Amino acid sequence: MENTQAEITLEDLRKGSDDLLRLVYESNRQKFLNYARRYNLSEEENIDVYQDAYVIFYDNIMSGKLESLSSSISTYLFSIGKYLIFDKMRKNKKVVSGDFDLSRVGETDELVNTFEMEPQSLTTEQELLKKHFGSLGDKCQELLTLFYYRGFTIQEIMEAKNYNNENVVKSAKSRCMKTLKEKIQANTY
Amino acid sequence: MMDKELLLYNYFSNQLTAEEQKQFDDLLKTDVEFKEQFDFEKNLKEVIREKETDSLKSKLIGFEKDIEDTVPVRELPKRNYQKWAMAASIALLVGLGWLGYNNFSGTDYQELYNDNFQEYPNTVYAITRGTETDSSLEREAYVAYETDDNAKAIQLFTELKETYDSESVNFYLAQSYLKNNQLTEANTLLSEVLEKEGEFAPQALWYISLSYIKSKQKEKAIKSLNLLIADGRYKKNEAEVLLDELD
Structure with a gap:
């Protein structure tokens, strides 16, 4: 299992196939839960924390905050998870007991301190945009997601989605944006 | 002056050079239309991010459910084992405590x-x-x-x-x-x-x-x-x- 982990690159993660997402989820899960158990949260809470840590890790890869993997994936998940657990305990005023491994604090600290840990909730304007984005055709949603979320360039989109040339991608993107704006205007006025 | 559309494109694909960044910042301050377009795309990026995050989260819940569905077979013997282990260690503790008490005044x-x-x-x-x-x-x-x-x-x-x-x-x-x-x-x-x-x-x-x-x-x-x-x-x-x- 260690070997499969070591071979996973940031590029693989960016592509985000469901099989890979599942592999990463399953191969780090038990280790993480064993680690989290010392903080005396319930098993359900630990699973929540694991999932949140996973989402945050992934989100920071996609936003480009994490440019290269300088540690193993599990180390990232542990560091984020630890932050989330502390946060939860502060909010719950939870009492802890048991064994603790705080030896890696200094190291893990550095690793994730540029990460975005708490995503902002959407503004009213963004909520509206979300609604209309969801009503766009699948092709448009996919194209815009590749560009704005996965950070693909026009050329990469062309290659990945078998467009004939870059201009076709560009004009498709412009059309999608235009449709989206029209939907919003139709709604607002 | 560089094409505004290209500036925005480079911004959202993280490819602005230092020179372009400066142009970009100036335009944000001076060009209302440019600022509007930028805000729109930035909001869109945030909206897509949230949508993708939600979808990832529900995938994870699905993975977790698949794991849980296979677990109950294993869980029962484990609980029993834990109970026995606990009883055994308590017995051992009591035994050792008694020994300790008797042997060392x-x-x-x-x-x-x-x-x-x-x-x-x-x-x-x-x-x-x-x-x-x-x-x-x-x-x-x-x-x-x-x-x-x-x-x-x-x-x-x-x-x-x-x-x-x-x-x-x-x-x-x-x-x-x-x-x-x-x-x-x-x-x-x-x-x-x-x-x-x-x-x-x-x-x-x-x-x-x-x-x-x-x-x-x-x-x-x-x-x-x-x-x-x-x-x-x-x-x-x-x-x-x-x-x-x-x-």
Whole structure:
């Protein structure tokens, strides 16, 4: 299992196939839960924390905050998870007991301190945009997601989605944006 | 001047050069239309991000469900095993305790302390919070505490106590004193925590008991352990075992 982990690159993660997402989820899960158990949260809470840590890790890869993997994936998940657990305990005023491994604090600290840990909730304007984005055709949603979320360039989109040339991608993107704006205007006025 | 559309494109694909960044910033300030288009795309990016995050989260819930569906077969024997392991270790503890009691007339206080003392983890201050907003004294104190730099932790918590005399500061300062083998100082602070009857009161009882044991004040240790057992919120079982060994 260690070997499969070591071979996973940031590029693989960016592509985000469901099989890979599942592999990463399953191969780090038990280790993480064993680690989290010392903080005396319930098993359900630990699973929540694991999932949140996973989402945050992934989100920071996609936003480009994490440019290269300088540690193993599990180390990232542990560091984020630890932050989330502390946060939860502060909010719950939870009492802890048991064994603790705080030896890696200094190291893990550095690793994730540029990460975005708490995503902002959407503004009213963004909520509206979300609604209309969801009503766009699948092709448009996919194209815009590749560009704005996965950070693909026009050329990469062309290659990945078998467009004939870059201009076709560009004009498709412009059309999608235009449709989206029209939907919003139709709604607002 | 570069094409505005290209500037936006380069911005969202993280490819702005320093020169372009400057143009970009100027336009944001001076060109209303450009700013509007930028805000629109930025909002779109955020919306897509949230949508993708939600979809990832529901995938994870699906993975988890698949795992749970296969687990119940394994869980039952494990529980039984745990129960037996617990019973066995209690039997062993009782047995060893009895042996110890019979074979050695005097209690080895130092050993009791060493067996039971484990520093309380930092649950108050998450050190991973953003550094720029948090170069505070508080942060430094907890970093020193977590990295076992006891002398520094004592100094920083003491400083912190002057301006911010809270239960948690007293508790962690007491912990630092305990780790540094300064029992009298630790006891004074733990008593302060106890008087407040707040969040850390049961923990303070446990640690003051250990401190009494280390300094061989058996009667005081027994009294505080009994209080801790009566309270029941923290280390109740450990306190009972310890009490047995003292009696």
